[in-house]
Amino acid sequence: MTENEIIDRETYRKIKKMNRDELTKFILRYGAELTGSEERVIDLSALQSELGNIKGIGEKRLEEIMSVIEKFLNV
Template structure:
């Protein structure tokens, strides 16, 4: 069964007739809806560090390297 298009003819005509302020509000509402739908998971870095340190062969130096990589990827998104 094909998906219904997000932009049907009626919505296209409505968008085409919008002024700048209405279009700005419309786009903001779409963005906010998407943002609200995202289910972000918080990461407990102390617990993560503790769990990784239990892996055989992971010393303090390697653990610090791993945590730095994780924080560079996850930490950038949460700020």
């Protein structure tokens, strides 16, 4: 890898095949590796899906909960 390359050719090829969700997760994980931070990544769509399965939480309440979570995470 030359000095100007950020990612190698193999990684570039993998990225080209990724869908939007896979690319988002990759970027967050890769960025954390570059900065040295070991923070966990939260998949908001999976979280919303799981919260939606809780009895008593309807669509409106779920939207309110997700907006609070997004506000807290600065998303």
